[in-house]
Amino acid sequence: MKNVFFVIALILILPMLALSQQKDSLIVKDTTGKIEASSKVMKARGWRDSTGKRTFSPRKAAIYSAVLPGLGQIYNKKYWKVPIVYAAIGIPVYTFFDNKTWYNRTRYALKVAEMDHTTQEYTDALADVHSSLLPLVDGTKTNSLLNYRNEFRKNMDYSILFTLLFWGLNVVDATVDAHLKGFNVSDNLAMQVRPAILPNQAIGVSILFKFADNRSKAIP
Template sequence: MKNILFILITLFFFSLPAFAQDNELKVDIIKQDSVLLKPYKMDPLAPARAAFYSGLVPGLGQIYNKRYWKAPIAWGGMGLSIYYYSWNNKKYHEYRDAYKDKLAGRPVTGTLSELNGDRLIRGQKFYQRNRDLSMFFTIGIYLLNIVDANVDAHLKQFNVNENLSLLPSVQQNQIDYKYNLGLTLNYKF
């Protein structure tokens, strides 16, 4: 009798880990089957990294966010504003040098030779103003590029799935049986 009791107790203790492993496997299978959505991964440094890349090279943050169509827009905006800055700066110096030559009594050559001193001053002011505006637009597009990369990286991490929905709905009024339009917001836990 003691041998049978000893064998039963021994079998009981050896079978406990097998039951525990079996229960754990069932729990894992249930967890895997109950989750139908992709796992949600969030990188808290992605917005800062995208902004840093856009700060280094305009458009690189948009490429990091995989918004490839935005990079040529950033490059075009920066290139165009830099081009207008350099063109207006060249014209400003051309008018300024012609005005200095006229004041010094040296002959002015080229297309500016028939302009008087007052028109040369107005030309300087015009091109200087446009040059400064071009620099302002260059800095603005550069900063907008950085902000766009940062905001886009933040919005990529926004969790939108089947548990959160905003749908239009049509409901019939119980009093006068007219149809009412509305929006329903559903949030499932």
């Protein structure tokens, strides 16, 4: 009789226990997504990680370098790259202005060369022609002036192209460098390659990975 009551009580209690466990499981919320999202936001804003080390934001590095070349490298604490960035961008910028100056000189000389050489206007304009171009302003070498002018114009276009190219590379370098700042290989990680005897008495090579907790795993 006692066994019957025990079985009946057990039958009544088990569903209640199962129901309570189900309610408890429903209350538990998955916060993994929020934690991952929060960590991404923290990394994007350049906050510090759990070890206290500063994290670098690739987005910030890209914006800084796009606004002012070299600023992203300073943000990444790669100060030695700043002179390289300014040399890479400064040389084509200087070349552009130098070619622009000579383009204007040859264009003006070509204009003077096409004037009537018997007029006072030609004599007055000839005084403003650059001294190195005077031998070409005699009416017979206008083709040379035209070629020089076109060459300087082409060099200006190339200078603009290289300036934009190196400016873009400066942004890419700062962005990639900021990404690599967050990549860390621990000193506790090691890999060893050594001989191994397989279960079928064959000889092979195994790769041993060693982690911080001194646990090892061999891959034959």
